[in-house]
Amino acid sequence: MKGKLLRFPPDGVASGSAVSGLTHVSPVAPAIAVRGLAKSYATKTGDAVQALAQMNFEVATGEFVSIVGPSGCGKTTVMRILAGLVDGYSGSVSIGGSIVHGPTPEIGVVFQDANLMPWRTVLANVMLPGEVLRLDKRLCRERALSLLSLVGLSGFEDKLPGELSGGMRQRAAIARALLHDPKILLMDEPFGALDAMTRDTMNVELARIAAEAGKTVFLITHSIAESVFLSDRVLVMSNRPGRIIETIAIDLRRPRSLDVVADPSFAATVLRIRRLLERDGGSASTVTLAH
Amino acid sequence: MTIQADLPASISAPRTRTLAARFAVRRPPPDWMATVLLVLGAIGLCQVLVSSGVVSRYVMPLPSSIPAALADLVNSGTLADNVLTTLGEAACGFAIAACLGLMLGALVAEFGIVERLLYPYLVALQTMPKIALAPVLLVWFGFGLGSKIAVAAVISLFPILVNTIAGLKSTDPGRLDVLRALGAGRWDCFRLVRLPNALPFVFSGLSTAVMFALTGAIVGEFVGATKGLGYLIVQANSQMDIPQVFAVVLILAALGTAAFAAMQFCRRKFLYWTPKEE
Numbered sequence: 001m002k003g004k005l006l007r008f009p010p011d012g013v014a015s016g017s018a019v020s021g022l023t024h025v026s027p028v029a030p031a032i033a034v035r036g037l038a039k040s041y042a043t044k045t046g047d048a049v050q051a052l053a054q055m056n057f058e059v060a061t062g063e064f065v066s067i068v069g070p071s072g073c074g075k076t077t078v079m080r081i082l083a084g085l086v087d088g089y090s091g092s093v094s095i096g097g098s099i100v101h102g103p104t105p106e107i108g109v110v111f112q113d114a115n116l117m118p119w120r121t122v123l124a125n126v127m128l129p130g131e132v133l134r135l136d137k138r139l140c141r142e143r144a145l146s147l148l149s150l151v152g153l154s155g156f157e158d159k160l161p162g163e164l165s166g167g168m169r170q171r172a173a174i175a176r177a178l179l180h181d182p183k184i185l186l187m188d189e190p191f192g193a194l195d196a197m198t199r200d201t202m203n204v205e206l207a208r209i210a211a212e213a214g215k216t217v218f219l220i221t222h223s224i225a226e227s228v229f230l231s232d233r234v235l236v237m238s239n240r241p242g243r244i245i246e247t248i249a250i251d252l253r254r255p256r257s258l259d260v261v262a263d264p265s266f267a268a269t270v271l272r273i274r275r276l277l278e279r280d281g282g283s284a285s286t287v288t289l290a291h
Numbered sequence: 292m293t294i295q296a297d298l299p300a301s302i303s304a305p306r307t308r309t310l311a312a313r314f315a316v317r318r319p320p321p322d323w324m325a326t327v328l329l330v331l332g333a334i335g336l337c338q339v340l341v342s343s344g345v346v347s348r349y350v351m352p353l354p355s356s357i358p359a360a361l362a363d364l365v366n367s368g369t370l371a372d373n374v375l376t377t378l379g380e381a382a383c384g385f386a387i388a389a390c391l392g393l394m395l396g397a398l399v400a401e402f403g404i405v406e407r408l409l410y411p412y413l414v415a416l417q418t419m420p421k422i423a424l425a426p427v428l429l430v431w432f433g434f435g436l437g438s439k440i441a442v443a444a445v446i447s448l449f450p451i452l453v454n455t456i457a458g459l460k461s462t463d464p465g466r467l468d469v470l471r472a473l474g475a476g477r478w479d480c481f482r483l484v485r486l487p488n489a490l491p492f493v494f495s496g497l498s499t500a501v502m503f504a505l506t507g508a509i510v511g512e513f514v515g516a517t518k519g520l521g522y523l524i525v526q527a528n529s530q531m532d533i534p535q536v537f538a539v540v541l542i543l544a545a546l547g548t549a550a551f552a553a554m555q556f557c558r559r560k561f562l563y564w565t566p567k568e569e
Contacts, residue, residue: 076526084470084472103474105474107472109469111468118565119487119490119564129473131483176469291354
């Protein structure tokens with residue numbers, strides 16, 4: 001971000017600001033900025049458990065960033081804080097330059113489970129955010145239909161979730177998260193419950209959808225291979241209390257196919273992240289992308 | 292020898308099997324046949340016991356006398372009126388219980404303060420046999436339809452209430468998170484997630500309540516009434532007209548079955564997304 005600021009100095013900062021009273025022309029804010037984030041929980045016995053300690057990271061607009069870390073390291077807590085579903089933390093979290101106080105329509109969330117409403121058809125499920133946000137029904141319908149085709153569910157509009165496979169349900173959940181055109185997509189282990197083959201397919205699809213929809217994506221996963229395959233940057237998280245131990249830029253060329261697994265730099269990066277996690281004493285799965 | 296001769300013929304031409312050949316294939320009898328046989332056997336046993344004098348006719352009617360009693364009832368011209376009276380009482384009681392049960396259930400499940408205030412009393416009331424209130428309700432609501440509706444409502448309220456609360460509380464937190472992440476308020480969470488989620492529970496409560504409402508109406512009529520099927524039973528019983536008592540009970544059984552079937556029909560209609568049940 002600093003580089004960007006230097007390259008694109010905002011107009012009028014030097015000359016106009018003091019004189020005109022426009023004290024500050026906001027630079028392009030990162031999509032997500034987390035500073036000094038710490039969170040502790042009280043257990044049933046009353047002890048405080050530190051879940052997150054001093055997390056700092058930024059996600060630039062349009063970037064695909066993953067967090068990998070061992071189970072129980074607080075990844076989900078990070079996501080829930082970003083989504084505005086949890087409070088009582090210290091530090092600051094801002095989305096698009098404004099501090100998070102609660103849920104915001106700038107964000108679309110895909111949870112671990114598809115969490116579709118079983119009584120709604122696939123189309124009605126995808127249109128659900130429109131009902132909550134009181135958006136125009138006709139526009140929502142059009143958008144839902146085009147999103148369903150984006151995620152490859154054309155022809156399944158009138159099916160009930162119970163009639164879909166796990167992978168299809170997760171696709172519907174992604175379409176639903178995109179309905180209100182959020183700038184940021186938060187995903188919490190969206191394919192964790194899928195079998196390895198489906199998961200690989202879904203990862204390829206996700207890379208395509210993220211590119212086509214042009215969203216900033218923040219993905220939480222415990223699969224190192226998945227994070228390397230999908231991301232521009234991978235944030236490696238430590239065991240509890242969670243913090244970022246390393247940020248790794250992935251410079252594999254896009255679009256990526258499953259063949260990148262054979263790329264030596266893919267394997268090297270996966271190995272590097274695994275070593276980082278092992279050194280930390282955590283255990284992350286290293287499920288390789290199947291061919 | 293004949294078996295051996297027949298076998299190749301039936302294999303070579305299975306489509307042209309005669310009716311006789313089809314019967315020759317030994318299939319286990321269907322389950323419903325056993326059910327029917329059991330009932331017929333029980334009726335036959337009663338018939339023998341009563342007609343032989345082992346069991347007194349004042350204790351058990353001669354099964355063969357029940358159709359005649361039923362015919363008498365139908366020909367008397369008052370049957371429709373009595374049936375409609377009882378059905379009306381049960382339906383009104385059920386409707387009141389359904390509205391109250393759903394509203395109270397929603398309040399208890401949604402608002403912690405209402406739950407803390409009411410729940411202990413609800414539990415206490417639920418464990419109490421509500422039929423015991425019938426005489427008091429007769430005093431409160433009079434000799435007419437009111438007291439019967441009240442009894443029906445009081446005893447059918449609890450299955451609806453308890454199931455509604457259980458259903459609303461069983462909402463999957465993940466589904467609520469989907470709405471909360473969009474900034475949805477309490478009302479949106481209720482109407483878009485909690486209520487539809489609770490419907491299967493609500494329906495099993497309603498199915499139980501339908502039966503309870505019919506029971507309530509009959510008990511209300513037992514305590515004091517001038518018409519209705521419960522009244523007919525009390526009348527016939529006091530005249531030692533046991534066949535007529537049984538005839539009315541048969542009609543009640545038919546009504547109960549029809550009400551239950553109607554509930555199941557509604558269930559399938561409203562709960563199209565749930566697996567079939569019962």
